[in-house]
Amino acid sequence: MSVGATVNAHIQQLGGGFMFSREARQYAAETGVDEFFGPYTRGRGGVLGDVDAGVVTAAFGFFPENSIRTAWESVPMPAVEAAHRYALACQDFGRRKLRSLEEASRLAELLEVVVAAADPAGLPLFAGWRAVPLPGDAPGRVSQLTHVLRELRGGLHLIAVRAAGITPLQAVLISGSPLNDGPGQARWYGWPEPFEEITDDIRGAWERAESITDDLIAPAFGALGERAGAELVRLVAAAHSATFAR
Known part of the structure; x- marks a missing residue:
């Protein structure tokens, strides 16, 4: 496995x-909007600038436009400011969770190599978040860089889903999230019911999309080389344990 x-x-x-996180809730309170999707959409999509909600829908990919439009337009904070505050929430989360991670500086170095090596073509959210300045401290950098890499994977997966011949909704219905099964996730995103039945053919196409995504992202991680790649695997696991330890 790569x-x-x-x-x-x-x-x-x-x-x-x-x-x-509590940091994201504090940011949300500053927007004046007392719900999740508005501040989330404005913060995550703020790197795109003050664009029409249709542009944000296209970049996010897996959400219906009515949900994105309602959320995007519900927050009066300028897009650039929302993205800045969202980045600070991301950094502060890392400072709180990763302050005891002894090799945070090395992990940040390795993550930066991957981020720098990735081709941003067709990936507006990744490109936008990669352009956001990184903080000087290692825990904050690790948190922001993992968010940037999450956008890399998400953008590539959207491309792979379309290449495999399935719709974003079908992909959501199959994959779900750690918090919801597929239909539950689709409902949370605002997709209208009833949902179609997922056939074996659709599921097979989604599995191809997962494989395509792995292939598309491999060159960025390949920039590390074998030894540094193994080191990254170890340090990412350590960061995950530090972040989510009970």
């Missing part, structure tokens, strides 16, 4: 964990 595929689950959780 390095990118090996660390995928941990990167997804590390890069997205701050979205449900």
Whole structure:
């Protein structure tokens, strides 16, 4: 299994964990919107600038436009400011969770190599988040870099899903999330019911999309080389344990 595929689950959780954190709730309170999707959409998509919600829908990929439009337009904070505050929430989450990680500086170095090596073509959210300045401290850098890599994987997966011939909704219905099964996740995103039945052919196409995503992301992680790649796998696992230890 490639390095990118090996660390995928941990990167997804590390890069997205701050979205449900006390730091993210503080940011949300500053927007004046007392719900999740508005501040989330404005913060995550803020790197795109003050664009029409249709542009944000296209970049996010797996959400229906009515949900994104309602969320995007519900937050009066300018997009650039929302992205900045969202980045600070991400950094502060890392400072709180990873302050005891002894090799945080080395992990940040390795993650930066991968981020720098990735081709941003067709990946507006990844490109936008890669352009956000990194903080000087290692825990904050690790948290932000894992978020950037999460956007890399997400953007590549959207491309792979379309290449495999399935719709974003079908992909959501199959994959779900750590918090919801597929239909539950689709409902939470705002997709209208009833949902179609997922056939073996659709599921097979989604599995091809997963494989395509692994292939597309492999060159970025390949920039590390074998020894540094193995080191990254070890350090990402350590960061995950530090972040989510009970």
